[in-house]
Amino acid sequence: MTEQAAPTPQPARLTVLSGPSGVGKGTVVAEVRRLFPHVWVSISCTTRRPRPGEADGVQYHFLSDAEFDDLIASDRLLEYASFAGHRYGTPRKPVEQHLAAGRPTLLEIELQGARQIRQRMPEARFVFLAPPSVRELRDRLVGRGTEATEVVEARLAQAEVELEAHDEFDVVVVNDDVERAAAEVVSLISVVDA
Numbered sequence: 652m653t654e655q656a657a658p659t660p661q662p663a664r665l666t667v668l669s670g671p672s673g674v675g676k677g678t679v680v681a682e683v684r685r686l687f688p689h690v691w692v693s694i695s696c697t698t699r700r701p702r703p704g705e706a707d708g709v710q711y712h713f714l715s716d717a718e719f720d721d722l723i724a725s726d727r728l729l730e731y732a733s734f735a736g737h738r739y740g741t742p743r744k745p746v747e748q749h750l751a752a753g754r755p756t757l758l759e760i761e762l763q764g765a766r767q768i769r770q771r772m773p774e775a776r777f778v779f780l781a782p783p784s785v786r787e788l789r790d791r792l793v794g795r796g797t798e799a800t801e802v803v804e805a806r807l808a809q810a811e812v813e814l815e816a817h818d819e820f821d822v823v824v825v826n827d828d829v830e831r832a833a834a835e836v837v838s839l840i841s842v843v844d845a
């Protein structure tokens with residue numbers, strides 16, 4: 652019997668999930684992973700300090716400013732942006748490797764980064780996670796209790812800019828219920844256009 656070569660995997664879809672700070676992106680992504688373990692979620696780099704319970708290499712790669720500068724200088728970030736006083740960026744190589752291997756890949760990033768990905772990879776799908784109301788967004792951000800009052804206010808000011816940009820995205824998902832919103836995101840990640 653002649654041996655057949657293993658089929659080359661089809662490159663998978665890249666999905667970008669964006670939305671204002673506190674809308675519930677991280678919470679929805681955790682549920683997306685549970686519902687659809689085949690998804691690969693990029694681990695970003697950041698210059699902000701870890702919150703209690705966060706570990707290096709799990710939620711983020713926590714870097715110094717000099718280390719972040721090195722990544723930019725050596726073109727190892729697919730996108731990067733400053734947000735509320737810190738820098739955030741997506742390591743390029745793991746994203747390219749997982750897409751080439753056929754793994755649906757998800758980036759959870761803010762607006763400026765999403766715009767950079769739109770320029771570079773227009774074939775990606777862009778999903779905006781919206782709050783049920785601005786009041787609810789504030790309550791979630793304050794209720795999370797991870798930021799000082801002035802940081803919450805800076806993030807809410809930026810949220811106004813992000814909310815205005817919702818129509819730049821392919822799909823808007825309202826996070827009124829985590830399970831429902833996550834199921835909607837899974838359907839967007841996993842279904843490939845004909």
Ligand SMILES: Nc1ncnc2c1ncn2[C@@H]1O[C@H](COP(=O)(O)OP(=O)(O)OP(=O)(O)O)[C@@H](O)[C@H]1O
Binds near residue numbers: 791794829
């Ligand atoms: N559908 C929901 N209903 C009520 N509370 C929610 C819902 N989704 C998330 N939350 C809560 O809102 C808070 C913010 O959620 P989360 O940290 O996931 O937001 P985020 O968009 O990832 O924020 P950031 O961009 O600042 O990292 C958390 O306390 C979370 O438990």
Ligand SMILES: Nc1nc2c(ncn2[C@@H]2O[C@H](COP(=O)(O)O)[C@@H](O)[C@H]2O)c(=O)[nH]1
Binds near residue numbers: 730732739759761
């Ligand atoms: N442009 C990018 N934005 C990112 C990236 N990783 C996370 N983020 C976004 O930053 C804000 C703040 O995050 P927090 O963890 O400090 O609350 C939030 O909107 C994240 O989605 C990234 O690699 N690039």
